[in-house]
Amino acid sequence: MEYKFDASIQMESTFVAEEYFAAIINFSPEELNNHFIEFKYNNTDMFEISVHPETHVIKRFTLTLCNxxxxxxxxxxxxICTDGTIIIDGPDTTECETFMVNLYNxxxxxxxxDEEPKFYYKSGNIIFAISDNGKLTKVYIINLTKTDVNHAKNELYLGIEP
Incomplete structure (x- = not known):
């Protein structure tokens, strides 16, 4: 996976409270033939990143499955992180060594x-923590309102199988 960062272009994003998804961060409503990159753990947890098909600029982040x-x-x-635009290019699927979501207030x-992050890159409400060897180790979703957090919490609990 290749991550680039352009600090000269600032990104804005919005949290989208959509049924069935605990978290969606939308950077651009533009619907092109987006390229989708998924990060998954077994068949139990996954998030998907939509990027522009040519520039690979992040367009949408969706937490699709979380157990x-x-x-x-x-x-x-x-x-503390550098603010700008995250650009992602790589395989369609990345298997993660772990997948744990902590939902805060x-x-x-x-x-x-478990690798330690060295670089922190922020685009809108998303921060990517990247290790020294270029591996995505953590994703922060920041500046959520109480309403956003309650939506995420409800959708996470709904996803638990009885």
């Missing part, structure tokens, strides 16, 4: 690897 999560009743601390943290 491993914890609700934490405190605010999430956010790392003001955001969400998705842990994908």
């Amino acid at each position: 491993h999560f914890t609700v934490i009743d405190k605010d999430m601390s956010v790392p 003001n955001g969400m943290l998705i842990k994908l690897s």
